[in-house]
Amino acid sequence: QVQLVESGGGLVQAGGSLRLSCAASGRTFSSYAVGWFRQAPGKEREFVAACNSRGGSASYADSVKGRFTISKDNAKNTVYLQMNGLKDEDTAVYYCAADRRYGDVRAEEAYNYWGQGTQVTVSS
16 A cells, blocks of 8 residues: 655745645555646546656646646655646646556546645635
């Protein structure tokens, strides 16, 4: 099993940047594919980005492509989401997720392990 803890959220002005971190417990985290999802108020949770266990094969939602970057540091058991050029519509609770399989990475059902979320608020 793996436990995930997100951090790095906060309040940022539109156009600014934030880097979210997701620290994982467990010695086998290097075997896990990871994803980031977000949920805005009144909306369903949506896919943001994902990568395979080695940090490759990155996939992004169209809404964040070119602005967000996912990376995975297996030596530190940590996944990052670098967010640049933030917009009002990026305001949401951001969740990291993990699973041993790299399948339909855009689907919540593909992940068995989830963090508690971190709030990102973008002000204009």
